[in-house]
Amino acid sequence: MNVKICGLKTADSVAVAVGSGARYVGFVFFEKSPRHVDIPTAKLLAIDVPVGVAKVALIVNASNADLDEIIENVPLDLLQLHGHETPDRVAEIRSRYGLPVMKAIGIADESDLPALQDYSTVADQILIDAKPPRDAILPGGNGLSFDWRLIANRRWPVPWMLAGGLTPDNVAEAIRLTGAQQIDVSSGVESAPGIKDPALIKAFIAAAG
Numbered sequence: 001m002n003v004k005i006c007g008l009k010t011a012d013s014v015a016v017a018v019g020s021g022a023r024y025v026g027f028v029f030f031e032k033s034p035r036h037v038d039i040p041t042a043k044l045l046a047i048d049v050p051v052g053v054a055k056v057a058l059i060v061n062a063s064n065a066d067l068d069e070i071i072e073n074v075p076l077d078l079l080q081l082h083g084h085e086t087p088d089r090v091a092e093i094r095s096r097y098g099l100p101v102m103k104a105i106g107i108a109d110e111s112d113l114p115a116l117q118d119y120s121t122v123a124d125q126i127l128i129d130a131k132p133p134r135d136a137i138l139p140g141g142n143g144l145s146f147d148w149r150l151i152a153n154r155r156w157p158v159p160w161m162l163a164g165g166l167t168p169d170n171v172a173e174a175i176r177l178t179g180a181q182q183i184d185v186s187s188g189v190e191s192a193p194g195i196k197d198p199a200l201i202k203a204f205i206a207a208a209g
Contacts, residue, residue, distance in 0.1 A: 001175070001208045004161065005201055006058060007035030007186040013196040014045050018053050020205045025049055026056040026080065026186070029070055034194030035186065042074045056080050056102070064096070071097055078102055080127065091122040100124040102161070106131030107146045113154075120156040127184060130164030145170075148177040168203035175208065183208050 005017040006026030017025055027042045028035040037045070046055045054077040057070055061083035070076075079097065081090060082104040094101040102125040105115050112131060120126055130146040145165025163184035166174055171183060187193070189200040 002161075002182040003205050003208050004054075004056065004182070004184040005186075005189065005196075005204075006056070006184055007033070007190075007194065008045065008196060009035060009037050009041070009194065010196070011045060011048065013198070013201070014049065016196075016198045016201050017205075018050060020202045022053065022201075022205060024054045024056050024078070024184075026058050026184075027074070028058045029062070029066075030058065030060045030082070039070060039073050042070075046075050054078050058082050061085065067093065067097065071099070078125075080104060081123075082127075087118055087122045090119060094122070094124070102127050104129050104163070107150060107164075109147075110150060113150065116151075116154075116156055116160075120158045120160075123158060125158055125182075126156060126160045127163055128160055129184075145174075148174055151178050153179060166204075168200060168207045171204060171208050 002023040004024030004026055005022045007028050008014050008017060008025055014025055027037050030036055049055050055075060056078045057076050058080045076099060078100050079093060080102045090101055090103050101123050103119045103123040104127040105119060106129050108131040116126055128151060161182035161184050162174060162178055162180035166183060166185045167188040185204055189196055189204050191197040
């Protein structure tokens, strides 16, 4: 099971995630998020991540200028687009920067499923998340889940990752229902918004198997 711990802000939390077996670590470049890190901090955190663990930048509707600054300064392996980026924009970013791109797609009901196919033709991976409420400030990390049965036994042309409301208590059931081989968590391993709990990180990765 490939586990991604997202929204890491401190060297200690990165070390716990890596030491517990996370295959991805995520840094949030979205100022409205309690998990936001600035570029100098992200650079220091990313430098210490060992080879074999993917360093992911979560970005939301970022301009090329913003992306230029992030990518020039932070050693990254994957860009996670978590805004309203169109398929054309996803393809543009992938081509411009030469980094793999994962597009996050919010799911609430069956009407949202076609987007998974649409984006799987232009992204290297897709992240299947719970669609945020209309009035939500954050595009993700809201601690919400969706009906996992909507994607049970479905497959797409590219690897996919399950997110949305996952915790140490429900992640095994989510995996069983969806067949996910990659799992993403942020708020589900926090003691408060933006504050990662080492015990919860360890418990989550252990429960995910």
